[in-house]
Amino acid sequence: MRKFFKQVIGSAMLLGVVFTACNRDQRTEGEKSNVKTVKGLYSFGPEMKSFTLCEDGREYWVADSVKNLELSYSKLNFEKPYEPVYVELEGYFAKSDTATVSDDFDSTLVVTKIIKISKEIPDGPCAQ
Template sequence: MRLKNISVIILLLTMTALAACQPDVKEGSDATDTATQASGKPNAPVTFKGSYSFAPGAKIFQFCNQTKQFWAVDSSAQLELKYSQLITFEQSGTPVYTEVEGYKIKSAATGDAAAYDSTIVVKKVLKLTKDLPADCK
């Protein structure tokens, strides 16, 4: 009986230790850098061109000439900063043209991103301007 109790305690401690080792991935954290494709390899950055808008509860990326929108996660810590330098708080939500490097992942099942099928994880901001090009509406 005593051996059984010790075995149960060891099992519980092992399960607790394993659970504690799991990364806690939060939106915008560096832990999103570890997102992987189905192959198990890290996602390679891709250049995305389109519009970006930021408002409380809305961080939206949309490819040029497409209607589908994506949730945007700013792991570069530059996208939201540069956006706020171009657009005043009163104008928040106004789209700007952007070129970014990043990758696309499946959106989280909960939170604001849950309303979108996919999330664009921004690793680097290449260009951000108020002027949307004619071929990007």
Template sequence: MQLRLIKYFTLAVIVFICSCGNKHNNGDNTVYKGLYSFGPDSKSFKDCDDNGHEFWVTDESAQLELKYSQMNIEKPYVPVYVEVEGVKVKSGKEGLGAELDSTLIVKKLIKITKEIPQDMCN
């Protein structure tokens, strides 16, 4: 009986650890539309659907920064319109992005263009 209880407890602990281990990959991704700018000291996203709220960006898709750089934008921090799939999390208190209260973790790049829709972020 005790051995059975230990097995159930161990299984419960493993399930708990697995469910908490990667909080950013929980299937709760959302599509965000807004302006992305990139430069040596900043990667930011201005959410057009959230009154222009600005977020630090972490690019787990490995496509956002790549596609931005392939657009041959001559100056850093020139905004481009993007549609991305990702999750928003609270920013850390130190390091890159600490000056913004939230971070957008980009999981998938859907669209990137230099043409900013006139009805967006105005």
């Protein structure tokens, strides 16, 4: 009887692991299908990583999944933090994790690819 009980518990745990793995793959596929190319201003500093969309001025927290955006920003050699740069990025929008993101941002832009980053902000809706 004890051996049977252990087999049932083991099977249930294995089924749980398989179910969790399948759900994670579906969520990742859903996020990939929502990938968009966006243009806007990116600012980076010790306490904030933000992106302002050129087309409507909405502001988002930034999560850098490729781990290159902060590095590319740093290579532009600003004397002080939070200087805006023009960026063209691929990514998707997700609900912000309130434990790690300021209350000012209800959505997060998860960056999957950097297309362009420049100190020169083009004329038009992105010019401040």
